[in-house]
Amino acid sequence: MHCYAPHSHGVSLGAGGHVEFPEGLRYSREHEWARLSGERVRVGITSYAQDTLGDIVFVMLPRLGDEVTAGQPLGEVESTKSVSDVFAPVSGAIVARNETVEGSPELINSDPYGDGWLVEIQINDPSALDDLLDARGYADHVAAQP
Numbered sequence: 521m522h523c524y525a526p527h528s529h530g531v532s533l534g535a536g537g538h539v540e541f542p543e544g545l546r547y548s549r550e551h552e553w554a555r556l557s558g559e560r561v562r563v564g565i566t567s568y569a570q571d572t573l574g575d576i577v578f579v580m581l582p583r584l585g586d587e588v589t590a591g592q593p594l595g596e597v598e599s600t601k602s603v604s605d606v607f608a609p610v611s612g613a614i615v616a617r618n619e620t621v622e623g624s625p626e627l628i629n630s631d632p633y634g635d636g637w638l639v640e641i642q643i644n645d646p647s648a649l650d651d652l653l654d655a656r657g658y659a660d661h662v663a664a665q666p
Contacts, residue, residue: 543655546652546653547658548607552564552565552566552606560642560643561612561649565606565628569604574600580595581595581618589608594607610649614639615642617639618638618639621637
């Protein structure tokens with residue numbers, strides 16, 4: 521299922537507007553995005569994160585049923601430049617894994633808000649999304665990065 525519509529409204533950053541942050545998502549300061557659907561939150565890394573990392577060559581995801589805690593690592597992505605933790609934006613149980621990205625990690629680079637998603641979390645407390653940034657807040661956070 522492809523949830524991100526290329527023509528949706530969002531906030532762009534940078535020359536050429538290459539890095540985009542779609543409206544309707546919430547963002548962590550650690551560069552993950554979260555999309556609420558019912559009691560599940562789909563999670564991935566932002567276009568800024570994948571752009572900064574470069575070509576992603578490996579992804580390690582948690583197992584189904586694993587409990588994750590907001591702000592704690594839930595997996596990692598490895599690029600040609602470095603290995604980076606992926607942090608849980610919310611607490612809950614892993615109820616879906618995008619196994620396609622394990623075999624084709626480049627999907628994170630080509631479609632970070634669509635086919636490049638990582639996991640879905642059964643959220644414990646939907647109000648936890650209020651602690652995350654909206655698109656404008658995240659764009660401001662990214663702009664302030666050194």
